[in-house]
Amino acid sequence: DPRVQASLARTSFAPVRPNVRDAVVVPDGFRSQVVVRWGDKVAKGAPDFDVRRLTPAGARQQFGYNCDYVGLVPLTGKAGRGGKRALLVVNHEYTTGELMFPEGVYDEATRKRIEMAYHGMSVVEVVRGATPGSWKRVNVRSTTYNRRVHDGTEFRLSGPAAGHERLRTTADPSGTRVLGTLNNCAGGLTPWGTVLSGEENFNQYFDASGELDPRYTESYARYGISGGDRGWSEVDPRFDLTREPHEPFRFGWVVELDPLDPKGAPVKHTMLGRFKHEGANVAIARDGRAVAYMGDDERGDYLYKFVSKGKVSKGQSRKARAANKRLLSAGTLYVARLTGDGLEDGDYDGSGEWIPLCSDTQSFVEGMSVAEVLLDTRLAADKVAPTRMDRPEDVEANPVNGKVYAALTNNSRRGAAFPVDEANPVATSMVRESLGAPLTPASGNRNGYVLELSPIGGHGGRTFSWDLFLVCGDPDAPETRFGGVDKSRVSPISCPDNVAFDRAGNLWVSTDGNVLGSNDGVFRVPVAGEDRGLVRQFLTVPRGAEACGPFLTTDDLSLFVAVQHPGEVDGATFASPASTWPHTDDFPRPSVVVAFRDR
Ligand code: FEO
Ligand code: CA
Ligand code: CA
Numbered sequence: 001d002p003r004v005q006a007s008l009a010r011t012s013f014a015p016v017r018p019n020v021r022d023a024v025v026v027p028d029g030f031r032s033q034v035v036v037r038w039g040d041k042v043a044k045g046a047p048d049f050d051v052r053r054l055t056p057a058g059a060r061q062q063f064g065y066n067c068d069y070v071g072l073v074p075l076t077g078k079a080g081r082g083g084k085r086a087l088l089v090v091n092h093e094y095t096t097g098e099l100m101f102p103e104g105v106y107d108e109a110t111r112k113r114i115e116m117a118y119h120g121m122s123v124v125e126v127v128r129g130a131t132p133g134s135w136k137r138v139n140v141r142s143t144t145y146n147r148r149v150h151d152g153t154e155f156r157l158s159g160p161a162a163g164h165e166r167l168r169t170t171a172d173p174s175g176t177r178v179l180g181t182l183n184n185c186a187g188g189l190t191p192w193g194t195v196l197s198g199e200e201n202f203n204q205y206f207d208a209s210g211e212l213d214p215r216y217t218e219s220y221a222r223y224g225i226s227g228g229d230r231g232w233s234e235v236d237p238r239f240d241l242t243r244e245p246h247e248p249f250r251f252g253w254v255v256e257l258d259p260l261d262p263k264g265a266p267v268k269h270t271m272l273g274r275f276k277h278e279g280a281n282v283a284i285a286r287d288g289r290a291v292a293y294m295g296d297d298e299r300g301d302y303l304y305k306f307v308s309k310g311k312v313s314k315g316q317s318r319k320a321r322a323a324n325k326r327l328l329s330a331g332t333l334y335v336a337r338l339t340g341d342g343l344e345d346g347d348y349d350g351s352g353e354w355i356p357l358c359s360d361t362q363s364f365v366e367g368m369s370v371a372e373v374l375l376d377t378r379l380a381a382d383k384v385a386p387t388r389m390d391r392p393e394d395v396e397a398n399p400v401n402g403k404v405y406a407a408l409t410n411n412s413r414r415g416a417a418f419p420v421d422e423a424n425p426v427a428t429s430m431v432r433e434s435l436g437a438p439l440t441p442a443s444g445n446r447n448g449y450v451l452e453l454s455p456i457g458g459h460g461g462r463t464f465s466w467d468l469f470l471v472c473g474d475p476d477a478p479e480t481r482f483g484g485v486d487k488s489r490v491s492p493i494s495c496p497d498n499v500a501f502d503r504a505g506n507l508w509v510s511t512d513g514n515v516l517g518s519n520d521g522v523f524r525v526p527v528a529g530e531d532r533g534l535v536r537q538f539l540t541v542p543r544g545a546e547a548c549g550p551f552l553t554t555d556d557l558s559l560f561v562a563v564q565h566p567g568e569v570d571g572a573t574f575a576s577p578a579s580t581w582p583h584t585d586d587f588p589r590p591s592v593v594v595a596f597r598d599r
């Protein structure tokens with residue numbers, strides 16, 4: 001049946017083998033195509049990409065660097081032209097100057113301004129291609145939706161902390177308007193058609209010309225704000241902590257962008273707390289309230305959720321959309337505590353509770369106001385004894401079984417600075433220096449987990465049970481667990497980061513930082529039935545890249561993947577031999593690809 005064959009939820013495929021190719025590799029019978037690359041035109045009037053003639057103004061009009069979150073918002077009515085058109089919304093998390101600029105072309109200040117401008121988000125109109133499941137960009141001149149959100153884009157702060165004294169700066173005495181969004185990592189589509197995006201490692205953009213404000217010593221320390229080395233304050237003084245001690249409080253939020261409102265100011269939601277937001281994904285509680293699940297990506301940090309006060313309005317009328325866009329401004333913010341039920345049952349599992357931190361009108365943390373809980377959410381959570389997790393990344397509800405899946409990417413210090421517990425049980429992991437090398441032990445949780453939460457009473461409830469669904473790694477490693485399946489059928493998987501679901505409820509996982517010698521990639525995993533836990537690799541990304549997104553279209557015909565930082569192994573290490581993927585230039589270009597059935 002060709003429909004089964006074409007459906008990424010239902011088709012069978014021979015898993016992609018671990019490899020170190022400088023290519024996007026998909027199983028036999030599938031194909032991948034580049035949809036949009038770093039430097040491609042997004043806004044009308046954008047210059048042609050020429051790596052020797054980059055400008056900050058041009059960068060603000062082109063597709064940004066290091067694509068991360070990917071979401072596809074269908075256009076409806078005439079604009080959608082029968083389901084053929086949609087808006088691709090993408091985060092540009094950060095830049096890597098070493099891979100961007102040819103030597104001797106730019107001065108330092110220009111480089112910094114260009115890098116700043118390649119941060120942010122892009123909205124790119126796309127249209128279905130001739131092969132079912134394929135998509136391509138529409139010409140920039142024939143769309144009214146394309147948009148680059150960049151360092152000069154004005155955001156509105158919303159929620160209980162908006163306007164707070166600690167959000168006021170020289171440029172914005174109101175404490176309600178911020179220029180730009182930084183380090184946008186993952187995100188999610190809301191049921192009402194907007195996109196949420198998490199500001200993650202924002203601390204790295206601030207440096208200090210002198211003393212740090214002693215009022216904020218504890219807060220800065222808890223967020224790692226100590227003076228980064230990007231040197232941005234040399235071109236924009238707001239990044240100098242000494243001159244603008246409040247500027248870092250204006251980052252670290254969940255951002256909401258309405259791609260159907262290309263002129264509207266995106267919003268930073270203070271009600272969802274301030275931390276190193278990986279992303280946010282909304283599910284709907286039984287009573288209709290919106291519930292956003294979130295991870296704080298730092299070793300030993302926490303899982304969070306927000307439950308709105310209002311209920312989701314149905315439909316796409318102007319009134320319903322306006323009401324829904326206010327949902328994330330009032331409600332209650334919670335942090336998770338997980339309790340194990342003992343290892344005697346042979347399972348890493350137990351019960352859990354959501355501990356309230358504050359509502360929009362009331363703080364539940366002694367000695368802190370609502371605004372303080374929202375501005376210093378980590379410090380507030382520290383006081384209520386949540387469970388210290390191994391770098392919580394994407395957290396998302398499965399629309400088919402109603403369970404919530406959290407990627408816990410790794411924690412090299414688990415078992416040392418962070419003692420093990422039943423939810424964080426691995427203190428020694430098997431890793432591999434390179435492909436073909438033997439497995440060797442390393443301290444800590446190096447390969448990560450996927451945690452499954454089963455909400456009690458639906459997404460609005462205060463309790464849940466939990467199960468460590470995947471203990472990742474090489475299936476030959478003794479610590480690994482893949483549901484109950486025969487390990488010999490499983491693909492090696494390391495460092496889960498982003499999650500998505502197809503219409504059959506299968507989990508799709510992308511990885512960042514494989515320590516088993518292979519390139520990163522994307523995996524499909526059934527969560528129910530006899531194949532529950534059967535991890536199978538669907539795609540690998542080029543050398544040095546991490547696999548982001550992933551995003552499946554609602555017809556399950558297309559898998560979008562952001563190929564982030566091809567050529568960069570980590571901030572200080574570069575792939576050798578160097579990556580030149582997607583091989584259109586003699587340097588790498590982070591790009592979004594789409595994978596689909598070829599025949
Ligand atoms: Fe930007 Fe937590 O990955
Ligand atoms: Ca147990
Ligand atoms: Ca990551």
Ligand code: CA
Nearest residue numbers: 185186393497
């Ligand atoms: Ca990520």
